Amino acid sequence: MAARDLQERIKRLIIDRRLASGAPLPTEPELMEHLGASRNSVREALKGLQAMGIVEIRHGFGTYVGAMSLAPMIEGLAFRTVAGHYRGEDTLLQLVQLREAVETGLVSRLAGRVPEGDLVELDALVDRMEEQAARGGDGIADTDRAFHATLYRGLDNALLGEVMAAFWDAFHRVHTDLGGAPQDPLVTCRQHREIVDAVRSGDAIRAEEAIREHFGNIRARVSTTGTQDPHRCHNERV
Template identity: 45%
Template structure:
């Protein structure tokens, strides 16, 4: 009895997944760092015992999630593994949630809040490495824009980036940026409550002043107030 078309497709998908795993394992086993060149296509075909077409399919799939970086005419390199795929997925779920009950957006906000609240102690511990000039400049620019009735999203992210960059954890920073970018993209579609530009600027000013005073209680209260305002927008649907 012949193999069905669906069976052949299922087998091909399994082979592709196995090939992609083999390429990832090769990168790990050889200790290749981001930006390092991979073996040539011919070398990979020989080492992995695979033909050119499935190898190229596997490389395209790995490139889509940032594991490899294909530079046409130059070769293939280990990628930096950005969180673009996560951002795209969260943005899509958020867009659907806007037209539903906001549940996915609330869940995402909860993850972001848990992360940022949990970092309060570490931010205070990094006090001597904080860039207060950037924090002040971002907060002041938010206040100037608020005086004209405008939000300043670029300065909002600049403020949060300056808060967490001194921690030296690039993954934390990347995750927070993904969360921030998803919320910023959805922001025009969410209902407004009392988070006027002036109120948003005040939240950030309160965080900065508590940080300057090294007052952990006040800092936690300011961070909580910041998120309380965002949560309020997601309970009016």
């Protein structure tokens, strides 16, 4: 009763005081008095808000308004996918399809509208990706993530970009946790190059096709990922 209520009241406090991300919240004793609850209840409420990214707690320093990033969503999506996977569901494939559906829709809108500066940056990222592929593939995942982030920057909508990045993160994290088959770096590089070229040419159909082929490659890898016993890979992050 009280706990749920406390969370709402703390949220209202943030709204009412127009607190921006990073702004300090009252200390625990202050919140205790302001909310008329015990320390324990206040802390439990804060823990819940922390899990939602609304609040950020720094030991020995204070409590602050959180970045409200989509990190909690990534957490939830990833766990949901891993848990479902181990119970024999096709959750990982669904996650890939989610990304594919959304990204094909977005890229056709992007075709021909990406600023030249971003296109140059994308080219550079693919260059780096090829370089990393030649050296064994170290750090290629980060480059891949940067590629997608840069691509969707042209949409001029921070939220949209964040959501795309969140889906990418969730997929990547689950895939590595589950010990999925690594991608062929050369094929991946070629596909990314094609995406840049297609977007630059302004051909929406071709861009969509390029994304679809890229995801077709990913889907193939996912399908080969069998259900492993979780006890066998205890370094996984869930």
